[in-house]
Amino acid sequence: MRSTGLIEAPLATVGAALRHTRTAETGLAALGIRGRSLTSPDSLLVPGDELAFRLSAFTLTTRIVRADADGLSSVLVAGPLAQLRHETVLAQVGPRTLLTDSVRWTSPFGPLGRLGDVAVGRRLVLDVLAARIHAVRELAESWAARTIVVGTAIVHEGRLLAQQRSYPASHAGQWELPGGRVEPGEDESEAVVRECREELDVEVRPTGRLGTDVPLDNGMLLRIHTAELKDPAQQPAAVEHREVRWVSAAELPSLDWLETDRVLLHTLRELLEDSRLQGRSTTAE
Numbered sequence: 001m002r003s004t005g006l007i008e009a010p011l012a013t014v015g016a017a018l019r020h021t022r023t024a025e026t027g028l029a030a031l032g033i034r035g036r037s038l039t040s041p042d043s044l045l046v047p048g049d050e051l052a053f054r055l056s057a058f059t060l061t062t063r064i065v066r067a068d069a070d071g072l073s074s075v076l077v078a079g080p081l082a083q084l085r086h087e088t089v090l091a092q093v094g095p096r097t098l099l100t101d102s103v104r105w106t107s108p109f110g111p112l113g114r115l116g117d118v119a120v121g122r123r124l125v126l127d128v129l130a131a132r133i134h135a136v137r138e139l140a141e142s143w144a145a146r147t148i149v150v151g152t153a154i155v156h157e158g159r160l161l162a163q164q165r166s167y168p169a170s171h172a173g174q175w176e177l178p179g180g181r182v183e184p185g186e187d188e189s190e191a192v193v194r195e196c197r198e199e200l201d202v203e204v205r206p207t208g209r210l211g212t213d214v215p216l217d218n219g220m221l222l223r224i225h226t227a228e229l230k231d232p233a234q235q236p237a238a239v240e241h242r243e244v245r246w247v248s249a250a251e252l253p254s255l256d257w258l259e260t261d262r263v264l265l266h267t268l269r270e271l272l273e274d275s276r277l278q279g280r281s282t283t284a285e
């Protein structure tokens with residue numbers, strides 16, 4: 001079963017709204033369905049996170065299997081169905097984002113269950129998808145005008161450049177990506193280049209976008225770009241930070257990342273794995 005909706009926000013922002021636990025927890029309340037994230041509340045879902053949905057006596061538990069820039073997928077873990085797979089795919093259409101939901105499920109009751117699917121299940125699924133798109137739209141459109149903080153993923157020889165904050169005291173010692181606020185009159189790529197020059201004393205070439213946005217507590221939106229060193233032999237320096245380090249995929253989870261960046265780790269790991277598979281880095285040859 002399919003359902004679509006057009007949202008007035010960039011793809012990365014819609015991706016963040018789709019991943020936000022608030023969408024699952026409150027989005028279906030009008031239908032009498034109580035959603036609950038079984039992992040950290042009020043944050044972005046990552047693969048492996050589980051959600052429980054209660055409707056009268058039934059509880060259905062699903063697990064996120066994919067949460068990246070162009071969509072979210074989940075599968076059934078437990079509940080009154082034999083199988084369930086829900087896939088949401090996002091596509092940028094000019095300044096808007098097209099969201100396409102597809103849900104496939106198998107009833108455990110054979111032909112009788114299939115009759116029930118037609119009579120009750122399909123109507124309910126359509127209502128659920130409409131309510132969810134409404135919740136995603138509200139959240140994404142409310143974030144769309146936020147100030148953007150760019151984070152930069154620079155990969156060289158299968159390692160990602162991370163930097164360790166030296167201030168404020170509450171975040172000193174924690175790791176983040178190079179970057180910062182986009183200044184008035186600047187576009188995001190220009191901010192990437194300027195921030196890398198200021199923070200690392202290197203020249204970079206922006207190469208694209210990565211993952212979903214991450215809403216920050218300070219009212220801004222973190223958006224990740226990829227970039228390559230113009231001169232791969234040039235060593236980035238810790239100009240304002242305590243330390244900069246090239247980190248492998250295996251080392252990623254062991255660093256004490258800012259809480260906001262933790263929800264990006266699976267995306268950063270994939271970026272590193274892809275760069276290794278392709279046998280090349282995102283640095284210039």
Ligand SMILES: Nc1nc2c([nH]c(=O)n2[C@H]2C[C@H](O)[C@@H](COP(=O)(O)OP(=O)(O)OP(=O)(O)O)O2)c(=O)[nH]1
Nearest residue numbers: 149151176177178179180181216218222258260261
């Ligand atoms: N650069 C960067 N900032 C991040 C990341 N994750 C994250 O939550 N942030 C937050 C920290 C800051 O509140 C904000 C960055 O904005 P900023 O660069 O203007 O602020 P700042 O506190 O680092 O520096 P400043 O204003 O003193 O120059 O985004 C990240 O990976 N990279």
